[in-house]
Each structure stands twice: as structure tokens, then as C-alpha cells.
Amino acid sequence: xxxxxxxxxxxxxxxxxxFHDNSFRGPVQAEGVQHINxxxxxxxxTPKQPKQKWWHRRAARAIVAVTxxxxxxxxYAVYALAKSLNGGDAQAIxxxxxxxxxSATLPSYVHLQAQEDCASDVHYYAETAADYQNGDKRxxxxxxxxxxxxxxxxxxxxxxxxxxxxxxxxQRQPAPTTGIAVQDGGCGGQVDVRPFATNxxxxxxxxxxxxxxxxxxxxxxxxxxxxxxxxxxLAVDNTTCFCAFAxxxxxxxxxxxxxxxxxxxxxxxxxxxxxxxxxxQLDSTSHLMRSTYQRIVPSHS
Numbered sequence: 092x093x094x095x096x097x098x099x100x101x102x103x104x105x106x107x108x109x110f111h112d113n114s115f116r117g118p119v120q121a122e123g124v125q126h127i128n129x130x131x132x133x134x135x136x137t138p139k140q141p142k143q144k145w146w147h148r149r150a151a152r153a154i155v156a157v158t159x160x161x162x163x164x165x166x167y168a169v170y171a172l173a174k175s176l177n178g179g180d181a182q183a184i185x186x187x188x189x190x191x192x193x194s195a196t197l198p199s200y201v202h203l204q205a206q207e208d209c210a211s212d213v214h215y216y217a218e219t220a221a222d223y224q225n226g227d228k229r230x231x232x233x234x235x236x237x238x239x240x241x242x243x244x245x246x247x248x249x250x251x252x253x254x255x256x257x258x259x260x261x262q263r264q265p266a267p268t269t270g271i272a273v274q275d276g277g278c279g280g281q282v283d284v285r286p287f288a289t290n291x292x293x294x295x296x297x298x299x300x301x302x303x304x305x306x307x308x309x310x311x312x313x314x315x316x317x318x319x320x321x322x323x324x325l326a327v328d329n330t331t332c333f334c335a336f337a338x339x340x341x342x343x344x345x346x347x348x349x350x351x352x353x354x355x356x357x358x359x360x361x362x363x364x365x366x367x368x369x370x371x372q373l374d375s376t377s378h379l380m381r382s383t384y385q386r387i388v389p390s391h392s
Contacts, residue, residue, distance in 0.1 A: 183299040184308040186287070188255045192341045193348025200247040201315070201344055205353035207360055208324060211235040213387050215365045217270045220379050223371075232363040234272055235388040237327050239360050240284065241338060241353065244320035252312040255341035256323075258289050258296045259352065261359030262335040272370040273379065274387040284324035285309050291329040291336065291362055298325065312343070327362045335359030364388075 197203065216223055217230025245251045286301040287309075300308035315321060325338060337354035354360075370387050371379040 182308075183288070183301045184310060186256045186298040186300055187311045188257055189341050189348070191348070192255065192350040193343075195344070195347035195349035197342070197349060197351055198247075198249070198251075198344050200249070201243075201245045201251050201342070203241070203243050203340055203342075203351050203353065205239050205241045205338055205355070205360070207355070208238040208240045211237055211388075212276045213272060213274045215267070215270055215272055215363055215368070217267070220271055220369065220371060223271060223273065224379060230270065232333070232361055234363050234365060235329075237329075237360070237362045239325045239327070239338060239353075241323040241325060241340070242320055243315050243323070243340070245315045245317050245344075248317055249345055251315040251342065251344045253315065253340060253342050254312045254348070255339075255350075256287070256298050256311070256325075257339045257341075258291070258298060258327075259337040259339055259354075260334070261337050261354060262333075264333040266332055266364045266366060268367045270365065270368050272365050272368050272384055272387065274370075274372045274382070276373075284322045287323055287325045289325060289327055291327060291334050292331050327360075329362045329364050330366065331364055332362075333364070334362045336362065 211233045213234040215230070215232045215234050216228055218227055222229070241256075243253060283304075285306075286303045287298055288301055289296045289298045300310070302308050309323070313321075327336070335358065337352050337359050339350055339352050341348070341350045343349075366384050366388075368384070370382045370384040372382045372387060374380045
């Protein structure tokens with residue numbers, strides 16, 4: 092995976108970024124640092140300056156060092172500085188949303204897909220505890236922080252950039268008051284992904300890119316490199332509803348802007364909450380043991 096994402100050449104010297112309410116109108120200028128050297132000869136008569144106190148000299152050196160670091164390392168230096176100032180925890184970055192997403196057709200050499208990932212080991216069942224214990228598992232849905240893995244890849248050297256991502260409601264129903272919640276496992280192993288998070292409890296849920304594994308949060312626009320597929324894992328927090336949602340990706344390819352809606356074949360991706368139903372865990376003999384919903388479904392809201 093690549094951390095340095097730049098626009099292709101041809102836009103240097105253009106200040107084409109316009110930010111407004113976390114949105115932009117493309118194109119986007121290539122990142123870069125201008126190195127400007129200033130020189131002037133010494134004056135003929137240099138007045139003697141009073142000697143600086145040692146703490147003034149140290150503060151001046153620190154300011155110069157930080158300035159050079161930020162100029163040389165760009166966005167990653169900002170990330171690292173923010174990480175150190177926040178006790179080692181870097182800040183998440185809200186994903187941009189273009190004002191004019193465009194209507195172009197996605198080229199055939201670009202592939203965008205999404206699938207549900209097992210991020211929760213707790214499930215809702217539309218039945219009683221006795222039915223569950225007898226082997227019935229009707230109406231199963233994952234509870235808690237579900238996730239969707241979004242894969243993007245291209246087979247061409249043509250520049251392809253992801254420029255925005257948003258969550259769309261497909262269906263929203265109140266949380267059920269009957270049935271049970273059971274922590275009964277079923278998740279697989281983790282893979283190397285770029286983490287994102289959203290919260291369905293909010294209207295028009297914003298998406299945040301998060302740091303992970305020593306890497307700073309993903310910044311959009313994000314360039315897709317050939318032979319290097321990227322996986323974005325969108326973790327979804329939900330404490331209020333039985334919901335289905337889709338993910339919209341905004342992109343620019345072959346110089347044209349468009350959007351692709353990933354909706355799990357029209358069904359949407361499922362996210363469920365059921366805080367009012369009885370909650371259980373399994374004991375060592377796989378029998379139900381009464382618990383609390385807050386214990387088995389922790390919220391990240």
C-alpha cells in the first residue's frame with residue numbers, strides 16, 4: 092500500500108483547491124514543497140547585538156527545526172506532530188465530499204467493490220432464549236459495530252483518484268423490543284486495511300479516516316496505483332436502529348468525475364441495534380448465561 096498520494100503532473104503552479112464545508116471543487120494541485128534560498132551579503136558596519144539568553148536561543152532553534160520538519164515531510168509531519176501533542180494518539184480526519192460529484196461512467200479498468208466484514212461477535216435473533224437453546228436461530232442479524240470492506244484497484248497507468256465517500260440510507264427501522272441478543276462468536280481474522288468510521292446515529296453520517304499501524308489517516312484525494320489494491324474498512328457504530336445503508340464513492344478517472352454506489356446488490360449493508368431485548372453470553376457448555384446489552388455490545392459513540 093502507498094502512503095504518498097499525489098495528483099499527476101500538469102497542475103503545478105495552479106492553486107485550484109477550494110475548500111468549503113469540507114467539500115472541494117477539483118482539480119487538485121499536486122503536493123510539493125518549494126525550496127527558496129535567500130542570500131544577502133553582510134552589511135559594511137554590523138552593529139553589535141546584545142547576547143541572547145540561552146533559553147531564547149534554544150527556543151529559536153526549536154522553532155526553526157519544527158519549521159524545516161514540516162516543510163520537508165509535509166502531511167506526515169503534521170500527523171506525527173499532532174500524534175505527539177495528543178499523547179501518542181493521532182486525530183482522525185473527516186473525509187471530503189465533492190460539491191459536484193459528476194456523472195461519468197466508471198472505466199472498465201477500475202474496479203470498486205464492497206462486502207460485509209465480520210466486525211461483531213454478537214447477534215440478534217427473533218426468538219426466545221428457549222428457542223435458541225433448542226437450536227432455532229431465526230432472523231439472525233449482527234449487532235454492534237459492523238464493518239464493510241471497500242476494495243479499489245485499477246489495471247491501468249491512467250490516473251485514478253478517489254475524491255470522496257459518504258453513507259446513504261437504504262432502510263431505517265426502530266430497534267426491536269422482542270427477541271434476544273447473544274454473544275456467540277463467528278468472526279474471522281483481521282487483514283491489513285485502512286480504517287474508517289461512521290456513526291448511523293447521526294443525520295447524514297460523516298465518515299472519518301483513522302490512523303492505524305503507524306500510518307497517518309488516509310487523505311482524499313487518494314490515488315489508486317496499478318497492481319496495488321487498497322482496502323478501506325468502514326466501521327459502523329449504531330445504537331438506535333435496524334438499518335441498511337450503502338456507500339457512495341466519488342472518483343476522477345480519465346479526467347472525468349463520477350460516483351459509484353456500493354449497495355450490496357440493492358439490499359444495502361445491514362447494521363442493527365437492539366438495546367431493549369434480553370442479552371446473553373454462552374458459558375463453557377454453550378448454554379445461555381444472562382448478561383447485559385451494554386456489556387456485550389459496547390458503543391463507540
